[in-house]
Amino acid sequence: MTDKTILTDAEWREKLSPEQYHILREAGTERAYTGQYDKFYEEGEYYCAGCGQKLFDSDAKYNSGCGWPAFTAPSEGESISEYRDTSHGMIRTEVRCANCEGHLGHVFPDGPPQAGGLRYCINSAALDFAKADLEEDKAPGPD
Template sequence: MDPQTDQPPKVAKTDAEWREQLTPAEYQVLRKAGTERAFTGEYTDTKTSGVYSCRACGAELFRSDTKFESHCGWPSFFTPLAGDAVIERVDTSLGMKRVEVLCATCHSHLGHVFEGEGYGTPTDLRYCINSISLRLEPDAQEGAEQLRP
């Protein structure tokens, strides 16, 4: 038993409410643990400074300064925003053992975390997260720069 995932989510909705709120593609990934195709997500190559939040509930999850280029086809981060922003649990689907990453607030599927791959990051972790699970809120300064002609 995992005490984090055994606790009910802070944001809880019925399946019908999630389906109404999310697009079919968002629902498939966030609520059914799907995966978007590699190199298709809107944040794979983004370098904008800001905070990445859960697309389902808006909880802050990752900062852009922890994002790095892993060339794996999905946005990669070396640490979540805070230790309690995500839940990690063992996933044995697809005949392999991986660690699934969930939003701690609504328990939506975000992606997986891998370790020991040799990336030159402070944690040697790669949080491989679906773009469709995230929403980027640019820093105020970054947003102002993007609005300038």
């Protein structure tokens, strides 16, 4: 990735909803079990709500019961960045969009062992979803 999305604070405030701004630009968190993608399992791809960078595929999403969308791994490539987070008296690993540096959530080592053991706990408001085009997956039929 060569061209990062860099906007002024005023441009981010204009582009994002107040909740998205709080989460993506101020490292906020939505309340557990309130996000639109917590219990959402359609096939498709998840993108950064700030800049449109592809972040996760639906086949990596699972129900962790934590109250936020959970993924076992980011999509291919370097779509996310990880940082040490010592806020709130805890030591965690923060996950940000590698393109716009928007805060997405955190990654924890308590995910499904058979899928690598990681749980990417992501705020719904930091994500946009694009439904898979299932027509592309169908093989052409005989004439």
